Amino acid sequence: MNTAVYKILLVDEDQVFVRQTRQLLVSQSYDTYTAASEEEGIIICQQHQPDLIICGAHLRGTGGHHFIMALRNDPAYDHIPLIFISLRDNRQEMRMAMNLGADDYLARPFRKRDLLLSIRSRLGRFAKFNHVRPPEETSTVSLANPNTAQQTLYHRLGKAENRIIKMIAEGKSTRQMADELGVSIRTIENHRYRIAGKLGVSGRNALTEFVIRNIIQQQKS
The missing domain is CATH 3.40.50.2300 (Response regulator)
Known part of the structure; x- marks a missing residue:
């Protein structure tokens, strides 16, 4: 029960x-x-x-x-x-x-x-x-240029997708994300595929490159 x-x-x-x-x-x-x-x-x-x-x-x-x-x-x-x-x-x-x-x-x-x-x-x-998610985790990650088309698309991501983005920015592998979220690797891959589509990027490493360019580098600047 x-x-x-x-x-x-x-x-x-x-x-x-x-x-x-x-x-x-x-x-x-x-x-x-x-x-x-x-x-x-x-x-x-x-x-x-x-x-x-x-x-x-x-x-x-x-x-x-x-x-x-x-x-x-x-x-x-x-x-x-x-x-x-x-x-x-x-x-x-x-x-x-x-x-x-x-x-x-x-x-x-x-x-x-x-x-x-x-x-x-x-x-x-x-x-x-x-x-009961901490308030600071509910906000989306700001991109380098808030006027870009990617920014508009990014704010359309769901909470689960935002969490995937955050984990990519933390350098976690697909397997690590699957283990932490308690899902299969295929589920993580499907999430990444949908996120990439919403952000308008394509290619095997396009989503990771997008996160590095628009999130990680911005955080370091």
């Missing part, structure tokens, strides 16, 4: 799956909300600020990928950890979900234990980061 009451939003159009999963979550003392569409999911986020979201691949009128994009493009919700649920074990679908911002991926059918472990891992990793 949980010592704290966490709020979980379950978004999926499959009512049988939603009912069964909700029963599982309630049995673990999670405060659970459900939605069948992207619009309903966003409204619940506005009203209840969930601590974690479980999103299915198929929603009423659209797909789960569209919901992830809407969530990650909104600074108010882009920090919320999200577990993506697919109807099949498909590598391409998994990669797309992770690139869009999913924090974990499970293919149905899966064991109840696997879902609960994923939830606990996500909540444990994000609890301090999302709720």
Whole structure:
């Protein structure tokens, strides 16, 4: 059982799956909300600020990928950890979900234990980061030229992405970041890929070079 009451939003159009999963979550003392569409999911986020979201691949009128994009493009919700649920074990679908911002991926059918472990891992990793993070860490890192296009894009990064940037600036490797955040190396690589896209840089070492040029060198000046 949980010592704290966490709020979980379950978004999926499959009512049988939603009912069964909700029963599982309630049995673990999670405060659970459900939605069948992207619009309903966003409204619940506005009203209840969930601590974690479980999103299915198929929603009423659209797909789960569209919901992830809407969530990650909104600074108010882009920090919320999200577990993506697919109807099949498909590598391409998994990669797309992770690139869009999913924090974990499970293919149905899966064991109840696997879902609960994923939830606990996500909540444990994000609890301090999302709720009691020191104020000085919540600000974005200033770039050398505040008038650049990169500056505008940088302020669109989510809290998790800002933390990745900070760790890159600290000289941590992908493996070190994965170990510290309790995720896989692939997840870190997906985060780096999305950050690079938002900052408008490309190439194998482009993001690291961007951090060195615009953050580390500025801090030394």
